Amino acid sequence: xxxxRITMASLLIFSLLIELQASHHVHxxxxxxxxxxxxxxxxxxxxxxxxxxxxxxxxxxxxxxxKGIYHLFYQYNPHDVVWGPPVWAHSTSTDLVNWxxxxxxxxxxxLANQNGSWSGxxxxxxxxxxxxxxxxxxxxxxxxxxxxxPKDLSDPYLKEWVLIPQxxxxxxxxxxxxxxxxxxxxxxxxxxPDGRWRVLVGNKRGRRGMALMFRSKDFVHWVLAKHxxxxxxxxxxxxxxxxxxxxxxxxxxGAETSAVGPFVKHVLKVSLDETKRDIYTxxxxxxxxxxxxxxxxxxxxxxxxYDYGKYYASKTFYDGATKRRILLGWVNxxxxxxxxxxxxxxxxxxxxxKIWLDASGRxxxxxxxxxxxxxxxxxxxxxxxxxxxxxxxPVSGITAAQADVEISFKVSDVKNVEKFETSWTNPQLLCSQxxxxxxxxxxxxxxxxxxxxxxxxxxxxxxxxxxGYDKFVVLMCSDQSRSSLNSTPDKTTYGTxxxxxxxxxxxxxxxxxDHSVVESFAAKGKNVITARVYPTLAIGDKxxxxxxxxxxxxxxxxxxxxxxxxxxxxx
Ligand SMILES: *[C@@H]1O[C@H](CO)[C@@H](O)[C@H](O)[C@H]1NC(C)=O
Ligand SMILES: *[C@@H]1O[C@H](CO)[C@@H](O)[C@H](O)[C@H]1NC(C)=O
Ligand SMILES: *[C@@H]1O[C@H](CO)[C@@H](O)[C@H](O)[C@H]1NC(C)=O
Ligand SMILES: *[C@@H]1O[C@H](CO)[C@@H](O)[C@H](O)[C@H]1NC(C)=O
Ligand SMILES: *[C@@H]1O[C@H](CO)[C@@H](O)[C@H](O)[C@H]1NC(C)=O
Numbered sequence: 001x002x003x004x005r006i007t008m009a010s011l012l013i014f015s016l017l018i019e020l021q022a023s024h025h026v027h028x029x030x031x032x033x034x035x036x037x038x039x040x041x042x043x044x045x046x047x048x049x050x051x052x053x054x055x056x057x058x059x060x061x062x063x064x065x066x067k068g069i070y071h072l073f074y075q076y077n078p079h080d081v082v083w084g085p086p087v088w089a090h091s092t093s094t095d096l097v098n099w100x101x102x103x104x105x106x107x108x109x110x111l112a113n114q115n116g117s118w119s120g121x122x123x124x125x126x127x128x129x130x131x132x133x134x135x136x137x138x139x140x141x142x143x144x145x146x147x148x149x150p151k152d153l154s155d156p157y158l159k160e161w162v163l164i165p166q167x168x169x170x171x172x173x174x175x176x177x178x179x180x181x182x183x184x185x186x187x188x189x190x191x192x193p194d195g196r197w198r199v200l201v202g203n204k205r206g207r208r209g210m211a212l213m214f215r216s217k218d219f220v221h222w223v224l225a226k227h228x229x230x231x232x233x234x235x236x237x238x239x240x241x242x243x244x245x246x247x248x249x250x251x252x253x254g255a256e257t258s259a260v261g262p263f264v265k266h267v268l269k270v271s272l273d274e275t276k277r278d279i280y281t282x283x284x285x286x287x288x289x290x291x292x293x294x295x296x297x298x299x300x301x302x303x304x305x306y307d308y309g310k311y312y313a314s315k316t317f318y319d320g321a322t323k324r325r326i327l328l329g330w331v332n333x334x335x336x337x338x339x340x341x342x343x344x345x346x347x348x349x350x351x352x353x354k355i356w357l358d359a360s361g362r363x364x365x366x367x368x369x370x371x372x373x374x375x376x377x378x379x380x381x382x383x384x385x386x387x388x389x390x391x392x393x394p395v396s397g398i399t400a401a402q403a404d405v406e407i408s409f410k411v412s413d414v415k416n417v418e419k420f421e422t423s424w425t426n427p428q429l430l431c432s433q434x435x436x437x438x439x440x441x442x443x444x445x446x447x448x449x450x451x452x453x454x455x456x457x458x459x460x461x462x463x464x465x466x467x468g469y470d471k472f473v474v475l476m477c478s479d480q481s482r483s484s485l486n487s488t489p490d491k492t493t494y495g496t497x498x499x500x501x502x503x504x505x506x507x508x509x510x511x512x513x514d515h516s517v518v519e520s521f522a523a524k525g526k527n528v529i530t531a532r533v534y535p536t537l538a539i540g541d542k543x544x545x546x547x548x549x550x551x552x553x554x555x556x557x558x559x560x561x562x563x564x565x566x567x568x569x570x571x
Pocket of ligand 5: 436
């Protein structure tokens with residue numbers, strides 16, 4: 001992965017572009033710049049990340065990729081740190097860690113995208129020809145779908161893109177009754193053995209969210225299918241749908257987007273505009289009926305989510321060179337707009353995650369791509385030890401504001417474990433009621449990240465274990481309530497239940513810490529929580545890391561390894 005793969009024959013593309021819509025437009029007039037590189041943000045930047053993707057300044061939200069070189073296209077407001085009509089900015093990489101900015105890929109070009117270029121996805125057509133479908137905003141401010149191709153296929157950097165004259169290729173009409181304000185974010189297209197392409201576009205009717213399906217023989221003329229691929233009442237607008245196959249036998253390998261057959265299951269993910277959550281279902285795609293049936297349908301509070309923290313508008317792509325499916329997501333700021341203006345930028349992307357179906361078939365597993373480990377410096381380890389209730393274990397010798405840490409716990413003292421109440425159906429609420437300072441039986445135990453020396457500030461990521469009816473219930477929390485002495489950021493506590501047997505399997509946590517982001521992976525990638533935090537004391541070399549146990553019972557740390565992380569080159 002570390003050598004340039006520009007000359008490799010097997011190319012790939014990925015999709016991803018996110019969007020935002022009218023309800024989040026907060027317009028402010030600031031100074032304007034014509035591109036990310038034309039002016040510099042302020043010099044003092046305690047919250048700028050060291051190895052997470054972000055442009056120099058201004059507001060971003062989505063990503064995409066192609067051709068032995070990874071391409072990331074993202075929506076970008078060239079003029080401000082808040083939402084405004086976006087263009088597609090573009091960066092390239094050979095390792096998904098270090099990025100080189102490229103010229104703006106798609107700006108207003110034709111009427112069908114004159115008022116903005118929102119989210120879209122790339123598809124590689126036969127003959128290795130990338131095609132980009134995305135939502136354009138026309139002068140009537142209607143959402144339409146546009147098609148663009150690279151101007152010069154021999155340019156591995158795909159610097160220039162051309163919108164075809166037939167655009168828009170999908171549009172609201174009186175006949176199709178599509179709401180022109182709720183019609184956006186085409187997926188990567190897939191082709192079935194009948195030779196026709198399919199693509200999904202997010203939509204709603206009333207408050208019924210849906211993924212409309214269009215079919216095409218030539219990728220230019222698209223026909224709306226009679227039925228959406230899937231819809232669900234009471235969920236509101238679906239943004240950034242994503243539909244892809246995963247191998248069903250616990251294989252970590254990714255499947256190409258058009259793969260079908262008895263060996264795959266399908267995943268449908270949508271971004272719920274009303275709650276800003278990325279939820280997904282796993283199910284079966286019947287290619288004869290062209291219909292998708294989830295194993296378990298969407299639910300309001302208990303739907304599966306990629307990330308139970310601050311995370312939205314994600315997309316996957318299939319990396320054919322390494323046979324992985326990779327997930328990228330957008331992490332919004334939790335700070336107030338006035339503070340975003342001071343720092344001069346807003347929004348980052350998560351570390352790309354490999355994603356695959358768990359052997360149980362009931363959930364997906366996510367893990368930071370292996371390439372990120374190239375940034376690790378010499379590890380610091382802690383020996384096996386018992387950590388008694390009410391104690392702290394410092395982890396020294398690392399740059400705790402820019403680090404990667406893995407810890408494994410063993411629990412054996414399970415006497416007098418608190419009973420789990422069946423009314424506790426909302427894990428986020430439970431975590432906010434039982435934060436790090438609320439003593440329990442088994443737990444809270446975990447890590448205090450971005451902690452100040454006197455513990456005035458810290459972001460606590462921890463587990464609690466309860467005795468359920470026939471098994472132990474494991475709760476994972478990311479508690480931001482003491483993350484900063486500044487009272488203005490959103491400090492919502494996040495939580496999720498982890499389906500793991502803590503006695504026999506143990507409990508592990510990996511956390512990527514990067515100044516203002518804490519990305520936590522529990523149980524080898526079963527559950528993920530991402531949080532944005534803005535400490536005022538725990539900054540730079542004044543940030544510390546601790547393992548802690550605030551329960552009454554002891555737990556054992558079987559292994560702790562922590563690495564300082566090098567800075568990635570992200571211009
Ligand atoms: C949309 O385009 C029209 C015509 O170019 C322009 O007058 C209007 O300000 C634009 N609206 C937005 C929301 O950008
Ligand atoms: C169309 O979508 C917009 C944006 O969500 C909404 O305000 C409007 O009520 C919808 N129109 C209809 C007819 O449902
Ligand atoms: C989900 O929420 C919608 C709207 O709030 C409601 O109509 C529906 O009954 C809820 N479904 C479940 C399963 O709770
Ligand atoms: C961004 O974060 C703010 C503050 O937490 C929140 O109010 C808003 O809903 C978020 N927007 C998205 C798109 O996640
Ligand atoms: C542990 O609990 C005590 C008592 O509730 C509290 O004062 C302390 O802040 C907690 N420690 C952490 C790390 O939250």
